[in-house]
Amino acid sequence: MGAVPMVELWRGGRMESRHLGHAVVWHATGGLVESWGNAEEVIFPRSSCKMLQALPLLESGAGAGLRPEQLALACASHQGAALHVDAVGRWLHDMGMSEADLRCGCHEPGDRDERDRLIRAHEAPCQIHNNCSGKHTGFLMLNRHLGADAEYVLPDHPVQMAVKQAFEEVTGETSPGFGIDGCSAPNHACSVTGLARAMAAFAGATGDGDARDRAMFALTRAMAANPAHVAGETRACTELMREMQGRVAIKTGAEAVFIAIVPEKQLGIALKIVDGATRASEAAICALLVRHGVLEAEAPATRKRLNAVQSNWRGVETGMVQLAPGFPAG
Template identity: 65%
Template sequence: MANPVDLVEVWRGELLECVHQGHAVICDDTGEIVNAWGDPAAQIFPRSSCKMIQALPLLESGAGAHLTQEQLALSCASHQGAAIHTDRVGAWLRDLGLTDADFRCGPQVPGDQDARHALIRAQAEPCQIHNNCSGKHAGFLTLNKHLGGGADYEKIDHPVQQMGKAAFEETTGETSPAFGIDGCSAPNHACTVHGLARAMAFFASAHDRSDLRSTAALKLRTAMMAYPELVAGETRACTDLMRAMNGRAAIKTGADGVFVAIVPEKRIGVALKIRDGATRASECVIAAILVSLGVLDPNHPAAIARMTPTLKNWRGITVGRVQPAAALRV
């Protein structure tokens, strides 16, 4: 990556202890850059931040025409594996006539404490339904059943993934130079930070158009904003910040320091990548950008907790702070 810039500062006392660098782009509905930090052409893996793009074929194909808003939100989710997530994904599987064994995402210990403790008490092992991507994979299975495809729907040459790649390249406006295998075993296609922001701007302006893809994008972004608790979970940045914005934006995190935002009222998309992959930094930057756009109140507790949190030691003593770097401060 070329030319990352300072985006987040971590202070301990009066000494600047740590700096997180990265790239960020705000893009309008014409695909043009409104503002940028670092290198807009930096190549990244979007990781889970692009799940709404991966869900487009589910609706475009007609396979998901019967799905509820809750199911559409889960198809875009990186959830905590709480009961509100697994109960819904389980019901979705049963409606498909499938079981946990049909997933290809792998088992994962749930991030939700209650769900994790329930497994321990039951002396049970986590299943694939607990995987944070099980909602996305339920969407893949729905599309695969509609297509009549083979069981290994996660393979790069499978029709499900080929449709996902096409949607990714068409919405980012780029030919992906490479792909990697994500934590859930599905392919993740590389793009530039600008390309990812361009795709989010497509979602942000979807209400201006009536074509099939735009209609699908509108349904997915609406579902995300209607059910923020299904997109992530309690205490998570995606959920807390979307609630704080009260339907003014849809946001989605990705592993290793990626975050995106869809801002319909301004018809703009945001994408960012923290070079060292730090989540605290990506959350700080997305909150700062949303504040600068006027869709997030800087005094809301959820904004403060991500953008300007104080650092406390184990005795509860304030020892430092995290804050946006000068380039981001408004």
């Protein structure tokens, strides 16, 4: 089965755009709950799988003693706000390392206040502003523990081999390959089902089991309890996790991937919008979270993305982003 319509944009009484996708909901012990499109579609999870990439940091013992906000940063795609820059900088300093040890590259921060501060100070952004700098600082901590060389992003480096092993074990799949992500780290492909299965494993973790169970439990709770560290102000991950008050961890990935970890229901959710449209992945994850009873349909953070009125620069209402007929009820 191919991708199915999930989200539409309407303008002037006509459908202007339609976004197709795939989605899977998986239970930690019961398996497949429901799916749409092709559940076996192979995708790059992109940043939606950062909690999988952080597993070796905790399982190895390298991350023992990390605070919850640091665990959240290890799973983050942050805005490069002062909150994030200061926290990553302190983490690096505490390890006796610096921005120069990172291998994620530089880009302008997404946070407007920090961007404006840099402009006023005639400063250039650095690698700590990179939205993946928390993940990379976790890689550095693991690398220090392993005693390997500085180029920790190379696919055959011990850090990335540990990440691949954890990724394949938790998704339950042998990855068919990898692509290089925007931050230069390998991003391993899996099916939408594999990604949902992995998220369900996080949802089912009790914190009382083996090292992997404890790592999954800690990472999930850290994300849900520190939503500002995971993304930042105005971002879907932060606003929706705040709305769900620590009950659910969610994470977006580039090219319209989204996951959710729902411990109280032991559910993992994964979705991919085929055309890569973020507005569609945000609407679709909202719909699935509402469907499973953990997000209020009328909450401001939900309405901002689901059945969201579109306005032009003069404030005139021009259209609406809404669910396609049959999704997710069909």
